[in-house]
Amino acid sequence: MGGKRVRRRKTVPLGSLGRSRSPAPSRPTWPHPAMRSERSSNTVKKSFEGQTQRPSRFSTQNYYRIESVWPNMEHPNVLVFVEFPDPDVPTTGFLKGFKYPDAEVVGFYHLDDGESPEDARAERGDEFTSELEEIAERFEREGVRADHDLVFGHDRVAARQQIVERDAVDAILLPGAANTLGKVLIAARSLPNAERKATLLDIVAEDELLSVDLVHIADPDDPDGESEGQRILKQTASALADAGVPEMRINRTVRTGTDVAFELSQAARGYDLIVLGETERDLGDRIFGPIGEYIVDERDVPVLILR
Structure with missing residues (x-):
């Protein structure tokens, strides 16, 4: 091979979900053994009301390893939008019905009038980030690749739409309490x-x-x-x-x-x-x-x- 393939954030046009699909293999063990000791400390920064995204969960090296586990597969990008301080989280039983999408788990905290993003992040950022990591790991255990963002703002609809347009997501999941996906x-x-x-x-x-x-x-x-x-x-x-x-x-x-x-x-x-x-x-x-x-x-x- 001429070099490593690096998986980058999607920049494809909207509507890419309708592409032809490769046959899905049986669901592999997650995380793959080759990846378990290689969590990245990369930092990827994006601005929402002046705030910074936490580090991405995967380095480009880990993305390369993931692609080698599932070659030639399509991975629709699903935005999973949860709201703090009491997020609704997809259940394990529900996630078992998923195929092989990529999940972008976004946690949103609604700021009160006069409350600054900086103060809210300083007070609650570590707590919410820890919860987001646990949510992302729940997806990963079911074979769904997951990344996450934490957003502080005054308008959840505007923030959600900004993320949708920025990342060209294929679908948006608003979680509920279902325990199955039948x-x-x-x-x-x-x-x-x-x-x-x-x-x-x-x-x-x-x-x-x-x-x-x-x-x-x-x-x-x-x-x-x-x-x-x-x-x-x-x-x-x-x-x-x-x-x-x-x-x-x-x-x-x-x-x-x-x-x-x-x-x-x-x-x-x-x-x-x-x-x-x-x-x-x-x-x-x-x-x-x-x-x-x-x-x-x-x-x-x-x-x-x-x-």
């Missing part, structure tokens, strides 16, 4: 996004899925709303079946209502994961704030937003 509900909103829902299978292992239910919320004032919803669900189901989900596990439902967030929260009862898609009408606060967080707050179920 029953998934996918909200299918429009035809342009129907095939993108199949990119879920780049993150969640197909053989973990007991059922994949599709739901569309139709406008009760639209005379064609329900029939259009059925068309959207049919195309989404076809994309999932083509990606490897058995048709017998896919169910379709059209609900009617004017409050999309409320209808989705009602439909979310009993599921392990709710999947939303990002569209041009979902940008900013609409998708990164109220809808996803409303479902998490109401049902305590994880929400995955595909970009």
